[in-house]
Amino acid sequence: MPDIVVAEFMDEAAIREELAGFDVLYDPTLVDKPEMLQAALSEARGLIVRNRTQVRGSLLEAGSKLRVVGRLGVGLDNIDMDACRARGIAVFPATGANDGAVAEYVIGTAMLLLRGAYGATTRVAAGEWPRNALMGREIAGKRLGLIGYGAIARETARRAAALGMQLAAYDPFLAADDPAWKPDYGPVASRTLDALIAESDVLSLHVPLTDATRNLIGAEAIARMPAGAVLINAARGGVVEEAAVAAALKAGHLGGAALDVFDREPLDAAAGAVFADAPNLILTPHIAGVTVESNVRVSSVTAQAVRRHLLEG
Template sequence: MPDGSPPKVVISEFMDEAAIAAELQGFDTLYDPGLVDRPEALAAALNGADALIVRNRTQVRGALLAAAQDLKVVGRLGVGLDNIDVAACRERGIAVYPATGANDGAVAEYVIGTAMLLLRGAYGATAAVAAGTWPRNALMGREIAGKRLGLVGFGAIARETARRAAALGMTIAAHDPFVAADDPAWHPGYGAIGRSDLDALFAQSDVLSLHVPLTDETRGLVGAAAIARMPQGAVLINAARGGVVDEAAVAAALRSGHLGGAALDVFDREPLDAGAGAVFVDVPNLVLTPHIAGVTQESNVRVSAVTAQAVRRHLTEQ
């Protein structure tokens, strides 16, 4: 830095501490994963900070950016940028580095794992079996092989999901207007991916997985009307962004039996509080997880290292 002092880095959410020690050595680093829930303390900590590292909860916009007058770089421990005012950062010359690719496999495994769990439908039987009721006839579930997987969005995570699905014998189609028809992604080494319009994808998918950002165009994309077009017994998985799915419509479709299962890892309001979560009480065949699809022990190490390296590189090359 111009005055010879080390760059100041503030980390407001959880991160692999080994990556901090290895990649941010020699920096003035404040690691406090509780800062995200103490906005006044976070604003104070950003006084004189050169870098900020966040996950998805810290809102890097408005008052927070105003408090960080010396900020040069934001590292995002993940890939979505909807909690960061990227335009405002660009205007101020603040670089933003997402951890592109570092958690793709973790999300893909979540999608396939929850699809298998919801299709099979047998894994909640522990108490009944232990009690001696032996509910065998009631638990005749479905195999994933031969099922049709629909991917709304066909970026890196969706492609990793498709690769795993193909290995399990699924047929795969995707809708993504931003991937050109002649893009080689449609013809990977394990077989062709069907290009589909959105209506057909809803109507023909046994398992529908969402892989889109939250934008004006995607907000409410999967509402009551879209769900009604899905096949009876279909499974819906959203590990992309909350707000893309109408949560009340999903709950209603599960209660009615139209949907055979759903897994929601992201929500319109995060963290989900008891009031917003009331719509899901006693809903059958539902998996709710706290925005954890991309976070495993292994991916946390990768994401943390990639992000810390990007921040260090940016600060030392200035």
């Protein structure tokens, strides 16, 4: 039986190099085969997952010998941390390894949504010339609002500053005198949540999913955003009310939106139907933090943490 089970995709070189000497079962399809995953965990001391594997309840019961869980990413809402602590299971997220990838996603989608010209390929190739209709907006001078001002939000702010954006954030857990508010590229204004929502041309979410943040951005909050504003959620599904986003896009109040995370993942056709005919909308499958480069970093960091914990124990 395997000593370490990897239930979702990761860089295979990291498995070979960092987990050499361990009996490793690498099967990224196990996330969709819960009975097989539970059976594989009967003797395992280590488990490596991304965001879809639910490390709780029956899975923890099946993994009675588990000593460590490696998370290929930073969010922990798919892991029952209290249950892991009670069982003496250490949990290691890949903190910092994909910050830049998410930041690039936020800035890239903001630019694409503001400019609005990149969906014209079929029309131009067919002989149309919709030049006047595709006069978009520049990102320079726009106000970027960050809900949550942790590591990923700070990487986003640094890139936004280089493009000439004005920066503000809401983070009730960050002291007013924290140096993060005055980085070397210029100040980031601290705002209340209501003020940030009302002032931001581009509003980007960087918070975990908790009882306090569930449906944080719903119909009322969206209505307070400036007309034509852009909303980006590459944090966690459930923080944004998806139906409210779709309705605001169709009504013309929101100028664009990008959602990389959803309340239900994978998003099925029934849940996705709410987005039908919504203009200037980008939907991606929880991929903001996953690039060729970040996958290597995340996999290496996670594998090293799992290896170290098992060897030290």
